[in-house]
Amino acid sequence: MGIMSTIRDVARIAEVSTATVSRVINSPEKVSRETRENVYQAMRLCHYTYNALARGFATRRSHSIGLIIPTITNPIFAESTRGIQDVADEYGYHVIIGNSDYQYKQEERLVAVLRERQVEGFMITTTDLRGKVISSLLHERFPLVLLYSTVRKGGISAVGVDNFKGGFRATEHLVSRGHRRIGMLAGKFSFSDRSYHRWYGYRNCLKKYGISYDPQLVVQSDYSLASGRNGAVRLMNLNNPPTAIFCANDYIALGAMEGARQMGLSLPDDLSIVGFDGIKIGSFITPNLTTILQPAYEMGKVGTQVLLNQIQQKIKKPVHILLETQLIERQSTTRPKASH
Amino acid sequence: MGIMSTIRDVARIAEVSTATVSRVINSPEKVSRETRENVYQAMRLCHYTYNALARGFATRRSHSIGLIIPTITNPIFAESTRGIQDVADEYGYHVIIGNSDYQYKQEERLVAVLRERQVEGFMITTTDLRGKVISSLLHERFPLVLLYSTVRKGGISAVGVDNFKGGFRATEHLVSRGHRRIGMLAGKFSFSDRSYHRWYGYRNCLKKYGISYDPQLVVQSDYSLASGRNGAVRLMNLNNPPTAIFCANDYIALGAMEGARQMGLSLPDDLSIVGFDGIKIGSFITPNLTTILQPAYEMGKVGTQVLLNQIQQKIKKPVHILLETQLIERQSTTRPKASH
DNA sequence: AATCAGAATGTAAACAGTTACATCAAGCAT
DNA sequence: ATGCTTGATGTAACTGTTTACATTCTGATT
Numbered sequence: 199m200g201i202m203s204t205i206r207d208v209a210r211i212a213e214v215s216t217a218t219v220s221r222v223i224n225s226p227e228k229v230s231r232e233t234r235e236n237v238y239q240a241m242r243l244c245h246y247t248y249n250a251l252a253r254g255f256a257t258r259r260s261h262s263i264g265l266i267i268p269t270i271t272n273p274i275f276a277e278s279t280r281g282i283q284d285v286a287d288e289y290g291y292h293v294i295i296g297n298s299d300y301q302y303k304q305e306e307r308l309v310a311v312l313r314e315r316q317v318e319g320f321m322i323t324t325t326d327l328r329g330k331v332i333s334s335l336l337h338e339r340f341p342l343v344l345l346y347s348t349v350r351k352g353g354i355s356a357v358g359v360d361n362f363k364g365g366f367r368a369t370e371h372l373v374s375r376g377h378r379r380i381g382m383l384a385g386k387f388s389f390s391d392r393s394y395h396r397w398y399g400y401r402n403c404l405k406k407y408g409i410s411y412d413p414q415l416v417v418q419s420d421y422s423l424a425s426g427r428n429g430a431v432r433l434m435n436l437n438n439p440p441t442a443i444f445c446a447n448d449y450i451a452l453g454a455m456e457g458a459r460q461m462g463l464s465l466p467d468d469l470s471i472v473g474f475d476g477i478k479i480g481s482f483i484t485p486n487l488t489t490i491l492q493p494a495y496e497m498g499k500v501g502t503q504v505l506l507n508q509i510q511q512k513i514k515k516p517v518h519i520l521l522e523t524q525l526i527e528r529q530s531t532t533r534p535k536a537s538h
Numbered sequence: 539m540g541i542m543s544t545i546r547d548v549a550r551i552a553e554v555s556t557a558t559v560s561r562v563i564n565s566p567e568k569v570s571r572e573t574r575e576n577v578y579q580a581m582r583l584c585h586y587t588y589n590a591l592a593r594g595f596a597t598r599r600s601h602s603i604g605l606i607i608p609t610i611t612n613p614i615f616a617e618s619t620r621g622i623q624d625v626a627d628e629y630g631y632h633v634i635i636g637n638s639d640y641q642y643k644q645e646e647r648l649v650a651v652l653r654e655r656q657v658e659g660f661m662i663t664t665t666d667l668r669g670k671v672i673s674s675l676l677h678e679r680f681p682l683v684l685l686y687s688t689v690r691k692g693g694i695s696a697v698g699v700d701n702f703k704g705g706f707r708a709t710e711h712l713v714s715r716g717h718r719r720i721g722m723l724a725g726k727f728s729f730s731d732r733s734y735h736r737w738y739g740y741r742n743c744l745k746k747y748g749i750s751y752d753p754q755l756v757v758q759s760d761y762s763l764a765s766g767r768n769g770a771v772r773l774m775n776l777n778n779p780p781t782a783i784f785c786a787n788d789y790i791a792l793g794a795m796e797g798a799r800q801m802g803l804s805l806p807d808d809l810s811i812v813g814f815d816g817i818k819i820g821s822f823i824t825p826n827l828t829t830i831l832q833p834a835y836e837m838g839k840v841g842t843q844v845l846l847n848q849i850q851q852k853i854k855k856p857v858h859i860l861l862e863t864q865l866i867e868r869q870s871t872t873r874p875k876a877s878h
Numbered sequence: 879a880a881t882c883a884g885a886a887t888g889t890a891a892a893c894a895g896t897t898a899c900a901t902c903a904a905g906c907a908t
Numbered sequence: 909a910t911g912c913t914t915g916a917t918g919t920a921a922c923t924g925t926t927t928a929c930a931t932t933c934t935g936a937t938t
Contacts, residue, residue: 204894215918220896230916250654252894255595256923269620276616280609283637292634292655297623314590315632423822456822482763482796483823544924555888560926570886592924596893 203244212240223248254316263505264312266296266305266322267345272421273477274447274494275323278345281498282321289506291318300420302326309335319505321345327391341508343517345501346392350518355508357501357519361392364490364523365399365444368472371488371525372442373407376533377470380404381415381440383429383450393418396446396474415440419450426453427460434461434469441534442470448477451487455530470531476524485529493521543584552580563588594656603845604652606636606645606662607685612761613817614787614834615663618685621838622661629846631658640760642666649675659845661685667731681848683857685841686732690858695848697841697859701732704830704863705739705784708812711828711865712782713747716873717810720744721755721780723769723790733758736786736814755780759790766793767800774801774809781874782810788817791827795870810871816864825869833861 209216214233221228222237229237240246254260265282267275279295286293294317296308302325309320309331319341324332327349335342336354344356372380382400385393397416404411417432419425426449433440434457445451451473458469465471466485473480476491500519507513549556554573561568562577569577580586594600605622607615619635626633634657636648642665649660649671659681664672667689675682676694684696712720722740725733737756744751757772759765766785770793773780785791791813798809805811806825813820816831840859847853 202894205896206894216895217897217919218917221917224896228916233916248654249656249894251591251595251600251656252923253896255591255893255925256895256897258923260591270610270623271613271616271620273611273613273616276611276613280611280637283610283635294632294634295623297620314588316589316591423818427822452819452822456824459824478763479792479819482767482792484796484799542924546924556925557889557927558887561887564926568886573886589924592893593926595895595923596925596927598893 202249203246204249205246207244208237208240208246211243212236258316260316260318261290262292262294262315262317263502263509264296264309264315264317264320265293266298266308266312266320266324268300268323268325269297270295272449273479274475274492277477277494278498278501281495281500282502283498285499285502285506291506293321298325300325302329302331305329306331319343319509321501321505323347324390341505343501343505343508345497346390348391348395348518348520353516355504355516355518357497357504357517357521358392359492359497359523360520361395362399362402364474364492365396366403367399367523367525368444368474368490369400369403370407371527372444372470372472372531373403373409375442375470375531377440377442378409378534379412379415379438379440379442380409381433381443382417383426383433383443383445383454384416384418385421385446385450386418393446400444421447421449423449423453423456426450426455427457428453430454430457430469431461434458434463440469442472442531444472444474446474448473448475448480448487448489451489451530452479452483455483455487466530466532467535470534472531476526480526481528488528488531489526491524491526493523497521542589543586544589545586547584548577548580548586551583552576598656600656600658601630602632602634602655602657603842603849604636604649604655604657604660605633606638606648606652606660606664608640608663608665609637610635612789613819614815614832617817617834618838618841621835621840622842623838625839625842625846631846633661638665640665642669642671645669646671659683659849661841661845663687664730666728681845683841683845683848685837686730688731688735688858688860693856695844695856695858697837697844697857697861698732699832699837699863700860701735702739702742704814704832705736706743707739707863707865708736708784708814708830709740709743710747711867712784712810712812712871713743713749715782715810715871717780717782718749718874719752719755719778719780719782720749721773721783722757723766723773723783723785723794724756724758725761725786725790726758733786740784761787761789763789763793763796766790767797768793770794770797770809771801774798774803780809782812782871784812784814786814788813788815788820788827788829791829791870792819792823795823795827806870806872807875810874812871816866820866821868828868828871829866831864831866833863837861 205216205219208219283293298305323345346358347356348358349356384397387394417429419429473487473489476489480487504517545556545559549559623633638645663685686698687696688698689696724737727734757769759769813827813829816829820827844857
């Protein structure tokens with residue numbers, strides 16, 4: 199390491215001004231061929247490396263964006279994060295990740311430290327839409343896009359999937375297989391609008407097909423393998439258990455499968471299961487998981503494009519994008535036993 | 539957004555010098571109680587936010603570290619990344635992630651751009667140990683720790699697990715269950731020392747128990763679900779197929795399970811499978827995956843502590859840390875059919 | 879009364895780039 | 909010859925902090 203050489207060293211060696219060196223770096227076409235070559239040569243000579251931090255300081259643009267997610271260890275967020283990183287990278291931006299662990303206090307803290315670090319915008323999968331974090335960023339007109347969200351209120355940009363439609367189609371798929379008694383392992387409504395919309399789609403589908411809604415069949419829990427297992431056990435121990443379960447995400451679904459199996463049920467004959475997310479592993483377990491695919495990587499990409507446009511003020515109006523989900527029919531869903 | 543207020547604004551309002559404001563921020567005990575209060579008040583008045591970028595520029599410390607991994611979408615890397623982020627966060631550092639996709643060219647490019655961004659050190663899970671990237675960082679004495687690695691040569695710090703021992707124990711477990719014909723789905727040796735060591739443990743274990751090594755039973759492929767599936771199919775189609783397979787990571791193992799099942803084999807009776815990594819999902823599939831647990835989160839934490847110490851020059855000598863793996867016996871391994 | 883230590887605060891340069899503006903020479907039209 | 913345009917380059921101020929050093933003040937010690 200030791201002392202780094204600067205633009206001034208280069209300038210001295212090439213016998214030009216620092217402005218010229220800067221021009222060679224940022225807009226080489228503005229410099230005559232001869233000087234340009236000299237400058238390049240000088241750079242090599244003193245092992246010059248560009249200091250992007252100093253550039254950021256001088257131009258007051260950090261070329262970084264802040265990303266707040268529940269946790270990078272959930273594959274669905276890892277997937278969208280990858281999309282974000284890929285687009286950011288392409289535009290010369292980098293991403294600083296903060297893990298909130300679904301805790302609003304953390305979210306608040308992370309936004310504060312990332313702002314000190316001068317991120318130019320935020321990409322947030324929020325834990326609490328009504329919290330001050332979002333509204334105050336909004337109020338300052340700080341570039342912001344919500345991911346995995348579908349809010350349309352008050353000038354927030356958001357990109358997400360149509361959770362209502364997804365929940366509806368998952369349920370409809372089960373109905374079309376002949377199920378009438380359909381349970382749901384839902385996420386906690388308090389977390390976000392996602393959980394609620396998926397449930398609402400489920401409920402509406404039941405109504406459409408004249409199936410009465412039984413609150414006993416709905417369990418709210420968090421998005422984890424363990425609570426999927428517990429939830430399934432609870433539902434299948436009812437006097438009149440469901441023949442199929444729609445799970446609010448794939449982790450819950452995998453947990454539910456395991457729970458059902460531990461009770462000695464055979465899948466999918468004794469119980470059909472649909473998930474939500476479309477994580478890769480779903481197609482590698484037995485029976486393969488039928489699920490609603492969320493284009494997570496795509497969502498990350500699109501969201502970042504929106505944010506970057508907003509940062510460059512190419513767009514001023516908030517943007518709402520709903521990506522299409524897709525029903526992936528695999529082996530975890532079949533006709534209910536009775537109607538076999 | 540608009541114009542941000544600076545330390546000078548605060549100084550003007552509080553009628554002190556900028557040095558004093560700086561002191562209030564960085565070492566409040568050096569400032570009299572009265573002035574301190576005034577300064578805090580002034581900060582509130584003009585909605586001052588600290589500019590960490592400017593601090594980084596002035597002190598020539600970016601308070602950031604670079605992390606290069608194959609891809610954040612692999613849960614094992616997500617897990618260690620989380621460990622890294624948690625420790626970094628604790629020490630006021632942030633992490634910039636680069637995904638190499640197991641491509642050396644990418645790795646090279648990423649190191650270059652992160653250096654421009656003035657990261658203070660690197661955490662790398664490298665694709666090619668012999669590449670110039672590592673050696674030139676080393677040569678410059680640039681802070682660097684290798685993750686998931688166990689090299690001991692030439693002054694590199696590394697933290698990893700004992701892949702040899704892990705491979706040995708996985709194999710020994712199968713032998714102890716009565717298996718004599720044991721296949722291996724190994725990673726590509728060219729990628730890193732990990733793949734090689736796991737295989738070497740496998741081979742040594744066979745030797746110890748007087749089982750001859752059959753190269754037909756070893757397939758090298760990449761660390762993916764799909765190649766696990768293909769590999770298993772290939773092995774089980776041999777004239778004299780194995781009764782057990784040791785897989786170089788859990789993804790390969792899951793893929794192998796799926797492949798075996800597609801061939802109509804029943805698990806674990808027709809085929810025992812051991813994985814390597816200990817990803818969470820392994821305990822939620824049927825049969826539960828027997829595996830060698832790598833403490834990925836822990837590895838991230840420890841590695842970051844080493845790196846941060848190195849950055850602060852608390853340690854000068856390279857450090858080599860080997861964390862213990864752990865055999866998790868679950869249901870995917872049993873006695874071979876013949877000896878039932 | 880003179881000296882000194884120590885605490886509190888101020889002064890101003892430094893960090894490594896960018897950029898508005900100025901300068902200069904060459905080429906060209908008048 | 910004069911003025912005008914254009915392209916290439918230089919000058920120097922600016923970005924928001926930190927920090928070595930200087931200054932001022934207070935109170936204790938001689």
